[in-house]
Amino acid sequence: MTLPESATIVEMLPRDGFQRYPEFVPTDEKVEIIDALSETGIDEIEFTSFTHPEAVPGLRDADEVAERIDRRDDVTYRALVPNDIGMERAIEADVDKVNALVVISDTYREKNQGMSLEENLEQVRNIVEMAEGTGIEVEAGLGTSFFCPYEGRIPLARTRYVVDRVLEAGVDEVTLATTMGMADPSGIMETLTSVYEHHPNADVGVHLHDTNGMSLANTLAAMQCGVSRFDTSVCGLGGGTILPGGLGDVGNTPTEDLVNMLHDMGIETGVDFVRLLAVAEDVAERLELGTPSHALMGGTREQVLEVAGGESTTD
């Protein structure tokens, strides 16, 4: 059991977070926040979704955001594309990478996307084809990889089947998503062990919502299987389906909590944690989120040592 020496952080706030936020975040604010995120040392930002404006009104300004943000050479700017129309807009907007979503659970996909698995896979193949020659990388994000609110635990063979198919389609990387945020470390290990067994050289990441509070434990389990790419969201904004009674309404893994854990463990991320925490505080204030992460609530080792007047021996 080994842990990676470094990890890649993919910031999801501008897409997963703003999409979910109950009010429209003004374009000016989106651009300011994305530009601030670009300066934290984060590797990759999913900065918007090229979706029909009526389907996701919170991101109806996707093209304008793409045009106005300051792009750094050392940051990968990724966008979600649900279909070939979205892919056309993504090419027009000159993104570095697209996230083509595939939902594994038939019930969940039919309810939310209104299509069959074959139709969904056909879209991915189209997107891969359209990306050829553009320099745009394609990632497949696999929704409900572990648990579906309608079907329960997703059989391992089903997840494996979809992973096989999207890799066959020629995507550059695949990301297993919890969607409902109800995966557990044993399930994560079982699935990832099987995926790596069949695709030892695949670029596999995880996107772990935190409905059940296990996302950092799931991250640890995923790292132990060989994963070193993680989708997270500043302040934990975003997350999966909200069900009646507010069930599921918890959110994403907060980026600042994940980076704090990785740094405490001696795993490099390239992120300037002080800058990241400043962005998280700014976002929490702008969007009135309170103190939505443990790093913002409880502080970090360095802050605790400073306040207590102690001397750090944590290096």
Added chain:
Amino acid sequence: MTLPESATIVEMLPRDGFQRYPEFVPTDEKVEIIDALSETGIDEIEFTSFTHPEAVPGLRDADEVAERIDRRDDVTYRALVPNDIGMERAIEADVDKVNALVVISDTYREKNQGMSLEENLEQVRNIVEMAEGTGIEVEAGLGTSFFCPYEGRIPLARTRYVVDRVLEAGVDEVTLATTMGMADPSGIMETLTSVYEHHPNADVGVHLHDTNGMSLANTLAAMQCGVSRFDTSVCGLGGGTILPGGLGDVGNTPTEDLVNMLHDMGIETGVDFVRLLAVAEDVAERLELGTPSHALMGGTREQVLEVAGGESTTD
């Protein structure tokens, strides 16, 4: 890397939680809550602390609580005892087990307990001696086993030294506590691997506060080293030192979140989760805690499936 088939849950709410709660929880309510906890299938309850009433006013009714609770044969009733006076009261109260606290960090211990390590160890030896022939088991809870707000990361050799000394003193079990709630999975693994290497047959548990949100990840790491005994608190009430600016004020690992994770992983606890969740809801309402745990906020797999109208395939 193996995981245990079953785990022992030690419920800390009546001691760690009520001690920290800003108001005095009336004795009647304490007794009702402890009795309800006894019916959940939890193995062990740290139900009070026999401390000087001025030092811990929230638990000044320790002797009355001990007398009034309904004790089940299959539950271990444990109490914290800081010294031989506390131990006399614990013997008088006919507890099953006592928790003798030893603080590893010199700075933290001197600030909070006002004594040296040798004085602290001498207390433990006295408590062990007093326990002889009474049938009372002695557990040593080791505060600041990983990180101290004044000294930073605690050197592994220091924690190992104190573990060696309390085991020499004849305690039945030892529990490594995070106190500040700022341990990380790598630190947990490093320390526990070393402890088991030197004491392969020792009964070792962990008490993980959740200031940094890593307590479930730390629990997973501890299980992978061989630990299967966990101190947690319903609703996450309790926790470590609160520093200026509110740093550290986050809490304990919520019992309902830990049990939810263990059950999802197929690890048995003997806990009736539905009953446990009902106690957590009752405690949250009585003490006006809002929705302090992920299980209460986001729901469990079973609840999600019920609300979504799905069929469980999770057993």
